[in-house]
Amino acid sequence: MxxxxxxxxxxxxxxxxxxxxxxxxxxxxxxxxxxxxxxxxxxxxxxxxxxxxxxxxxxxxxxxxxxxxxxxxxxxxxxxxxxxxLAPLSRCSRCNDLLIKIPREETLGLVPEHVFHRQERFYQCPRCRQVFWPGSHLKGISGKLREMLEKAEGG
Ligand SMILES: [Zn+2]
CATH class of the missing domain: 3.40.50 (Rossmann fold)
Incomplete structure (x- = not known):
């Protein structure tokens, strides 16, 4: 779609x-x-x-x-x-480009230190270089959406 x-x-x-x-x-x-x-x-x-x-x-x-x-x-x-x-964490929210999985060591200096230590999986936008990880800005939005879908599917 x-x-x-x-x-x-x-x-x-x-x-x-x-x-x-x-x-x-x-x-x-x-x-x-x-x-x-x-x-x-x-x-x-x-x-x-x-x-x-x-x-x-x-x-x-x-x-x-x-x-x-x-x-x-x-x-x-x-x-x-x-x-x-839904395919959360697959696309850059700013550029619409598909994200690429990158090794954790490449995110050093690009993400907050506590994120670097806590997260395992990282993805990067090939265009703007923004780094995404599970639980970044995404959590609120996809959580809300999932809730809404479950309600719709259950009813
Ligand atoms: Zn981007």
Whole structure:
């Protein structure tokens, strides 16, 4: 599953990447009714612009919630995403690039000392060099999402 995310939804794009989804920002030429990219299988366009809703595009998802967490819930509900679709720690939340596993010794000086001593697995973004590890910024987001999915699947 891949997402083209309207520029207004930068926070949501970040959350989607934390969950492992390919989320690229959608850059459209200015104007009231810019042409959308052609539909592609497995690709969804996320926007808050209701004026786009009249288009006959099943791949277009109009987001209404103001905050990224609720926006993510909308996407999950709308597309029937479940916990098996998630791949946390696979993508850089800033660049959208796929993370690469790196040996612990290479993270010396790049992560806080207590993290270096406590963590075993580290991943790095090949573009911005940011290092991620289980329990970094990720824990809150994927924990909340998992909770939400379990609720949805249980009910
Ligand atoms: Zn990056």
């Amino acid at each position: 891949k997402f083209l995310v309207d520029l207004q939804l930068g926070g949501l794009a970040k959350w989607l990447r934390f969950c492992g989804f390919d989320a690229q920002m959608l850059r459209l030429p200015p104007g009231p009714f810019p042409a959308l990219p052609p539909p592609a299988p497995g690709t969804f366009i996320l926007t808050r612009q209701r004026k786009w809703a009249g288009r006959n595009r099943p791949d277009l998802v109009i987001i209404t919630a103001p905050a990224p967490q609720e926006q993510l819930e909308e996407v999950v509900r709308h597309l029937g995403i479940n916990s098996e679709d």
